[in-house]
Amino acid sequence: RDGRKVEIxxxxxLACYAITHGVQDFDGETPE
Structure with a gap:
């Protein structure tokens, strides 16, 4: 990287957010 910012x-x-809030699976329609 040499100090360059990496675009996430x-x-x-969103996946990291979901995992930290206990979402284990999502079918695209029904939130758990």
């Missing part, structure tokens, strides 16, 4: 995709940010 929104899908990865």
């Amino acid at each position: 995709p929104k899908s990865v940010r």
